[in-house]
Amino acid sequence: MADKPRLAVWKFSSCDGCQLSLLDCEDELLAVAGAVEIAYFLEASRTPPQGPYDISLVEGSITTPADSVRIAEIRRQSKAVISIGACATSGGFQALRNIGDYDEIVRNVYAHPEYIDALKTSTPISSRIHVDFELRGCPVNKHQLLEVVAASLAGRRPNVPNYSQCVECKRSGIVCVMVAHGTPCLGPVTQAGCGSLCTSCDRGCYGCFGPKEEANTKSLGKRISEDFGVGHRATADMFRTFNAGAEPFRREALRHDEH
Amino acid sequence: MTSTDQTLPEGIQAQNRTIVVDELARVEGEGALDVKVEGGVITNIKFRIVEPPRFFEALLRGRMYSDAPDVTARICGICPIAYMLGAINAMEDAFDIVPPAPIKRLRRLIYCGEWIESHVLHSAMLHAPDFLGLADAFLIAKVNPDLVKTALRLKKLGNTILEVVGGRAVHPVNLKVGGFYRTPRKADIKGLESELEWAIGASVELLDAFAGFDYPDFEQDYLCVSMRHPDEYAIQEGNLVSSRGLDIRVADFPKHFYEEHVEHSNALHGRTREGEPYLVGPIARYNNNFEQLSPYAQEMAAKVGLPRIVKNPYQSILVRMVETLYVCEEALAIVREYEEPTAPSVEVDIHAGAGAGAGGDGSAARHLLAPLQPQRHRPHPQRHHRAADGPEPAADRGRPARCRAGQPRPR
Incomplete structure (x- = not known):
């Protein structure tokens, strides 16, 4: 028992969906709970935190002064820190505050802005600490999550591809929604991993796995906004969803703001 | 309090x-x-x-109406359907869309899936350990592995329904204003049938197991607020009703309720206009709409000793399982009658308008999501100006974030 690796799951600013993906591994959950000691997982257990930990899975983005301190302590207590999901890897939808008028945004939602103790920005975990691996997705793919945990336990690099969604569609034999139906799609600039969910549902990819390596967002942005007649504003919003803070998406959205 | x-x-x-x-x-x-x-x-x-605020209401302003379901889903990963359909109902109200029956039935089916997933997660993994004095469900699995395995299989069925209809369990991708992006295939829907047949018995098994817990003797006379629908146990649409006879349209929510920002909480506190706190969630639904549960669900509720009006908050775990049993029966009926609709969605005639919608939250803290008010969502796809020109806006005003607003729910 004492020899089992100790796993901790932490939540920052988020929807709980990524840590839920672990509990959604119904077929594997009891095996996971047998292979590791679940040392801290507040959503699932009342076991109090007591480090050190072998692996810390971190969900959510940094949005408060207190959380900036808490993440540093988690880093000190953990051999490996793996950030999971769009909030933790890019700041999440809430990172749209970074380009807005923060005070106005707070006033819009709360009657007493003076009660709110939050940062003006929402940033990924890697903005504060070194992370050992970033797993993309809004939410993460639970099979990839298990792979990352298994790889981390085995001390090897996780087998998580960083090529585009287009590769995945071709492999799955899914007819290209953009070529065949003229449906705007972020697949060419988005990292694969979801399992081709949107294109299987006859809709364009909305980029919830974030930018692929070396994404040519400029070319795709031009095609969507001009050739497909979506317009610059709606194109900017396509890049401004759950990975709005990821640099290639952030930059591309700004490009369309200029029009 | x-x-x-x-x-x-x-x-x-x-x-x-x-x-x-x-x-x-x-x-x-x-x-x-x-x-x-x-x-x-x-x-x-x-x-x-203490959940940090994410300001979704403000950040949704000026975006396309069609973004609302996918964005509001991210309020909560455990009950995204409640938020998606709350947003969809509001947009359809604004655009005067009445979706055809087959689309409504599919929405009810995916909602049943969410209730199964969320209720079983809540009951078996979050709540049950309290009664057993254990830290978590992993420890329950050591003393009673069959119970936990049954719960996990049932929860998985809920997720499978979400995947078959919605494409993904957490943050489904197939729902939109007007219907669905793609019609779920008949063979895939029919493939749920045998597991749903098993699930009815499994729900009763869990209900019986939880009924054996020791319940503290504690009752409170709650004001119960929930949705109600004339034809069915309200899940995805209906009016707002209270246990004292209130019966209003969702759009009139702000006339009868208010939400206050208190210093110690990032979630607003909801009260009636008279200043009274109210209960939402499974017990409120059960108390207000018991007669619309299936005869079998009513019978099983009585068998485990649930009164017609539940006043003991600890019994919410039993009410959740009664609702789980009901939605398993309901999902099975929808699956058996399913024929692929002629079109996955209806046309959306985009025009400026006001709308309100509510969703019934299957999971932890509350049941009602405040009305969405999409009137200031930019309705036209080709407009190039920032919508800061309009009056102040907002979607889901007053419910900052996830299943954490609203009433403190005793556990």
């Missing part, structure tokens, strides 16, 4: 004491609790929602 010394454990009766719980375990989101005891009487309770 007040209470009397009879509700306190013996050790702290007739004492002055402050109890601070900084992290509530096995709940969705981040919450904390302060309890002040003076002379053996609780004089103050602060339920602090």
Whole structure:
């Protein structure tokens, strides 16, 4: 028992969906709970935190002064820190505050802005600490999550591809929604991993796995906004969803703001 | 909020004491609790929602109406359907869309899936350990592996329904204003049938197991607020009703209820306009709409000793399982009758308008999502100006974030 690796799951600013993906591994959950000691997982257990930990899975983005301190302590207590999901890897939808008028945004939602103790920005975990691996997705793919945990336990690099969604569609034999139906799609600039969910549902990819390596967002942005007649504003919003803070998406959205 | 010394454990009766719980375990989101005891009487309770605000209401302004379901889904990963359909109902209300029956039935089916997933997660993994004095469900699995395996299989079925209809369990991708992006295939829907047949018995099994727990003797006379629909147990649409006879359209919610921002919580506190707190969630639904449950669900509720009006908050775990049983039956009926609709969605005639919609939340903290007000969502796809020109806006105003707003729900 004492020899089992100790796993901790932490939540920052988020929807709980990524840590839920672990509990959604119904077929594997009891095996996971047998292979590791679940040392801290507040959503699932009342076991109090007591480090050190072998692996810390971190969900959510940094949005408060207190959380900036808490993440540093988690880093000190953990051999490996793996950030999971769009909030933790890019700041999440809430990172749209970074380009807005923060005070106005707070006033819009709360009657007493003076009660709110939050940062003006929402940033990924890697903005504060070194992370050992970033797993993309809004939410993460639970099979990839298990792979990352298994790889981390085995001390090897996780087998998580960083090529585009287009590769995945071709492999799955899914007819290209953009070529065949003229449906705007972020697949060419988005990292694969979801399992081709949107294109299987006859809709364009909305980029919830974030930018692929070396994404040519400029070319795709031009095609969507001009050739497909979506317009610059709606194109900017396509890049401004759950990975709005990821640099290639952030930059591309700004490009369309200029029009 | 007040209470009397009879509700306190013996050790702290007739004492002055402050109890601070900084992290509530096995709940969705981040919450904390302060309890002040003076002379053996609780004089103050602060339920602090410390979940950081994400300001979705403000950030949705000026975006396409069609973004609302996918964005509001991210309010909560455990009950995204409640938010998606709340947003969709509001947009359809604004655009005067009445979706055809087959689309409504599919929405009800995916909602059944969410209730199964969320209720079983909540009951078996978050709530049950409290009754057993165990830290978590992993420890329950050591003493009663069959119980946990049954719960996991049932929860998985809920997720499978979400995947078959919605494409993904957490944050489904197939729902939109007007219907669905793609029609679920008949063979895939029919493939759910045998597992749903098993699930009805499994729900009863879990209900029976939880009924054996030791329930504290505690009752409160709640004002129960829920949705109600004339033809069915309200899940995805209906009016707002209360146990004292209120019956209003969702759009009139702000006339009868208000939400207050208090210093100690990032979630607003909801009250009636008369200033009274109210209960939402499974017990409120059950109390308000019991007669619309299936005869079998009613029978099983009576068999485990649930009264017609539940006043003991600890019994919410049983009510959740009664609702789970009901939605398994309901999902099975929808699956058996399913024929692929002629079109996955209806046309959306985009025009400026006001709308309100509610969703019934299957999971932890509450049941009702405040009306969405999409009138200031930019309705036209080709407009190039920032919508800061319009009056102030907002979607889902007053419910900052996830299943954490609203009433403190006793667990």
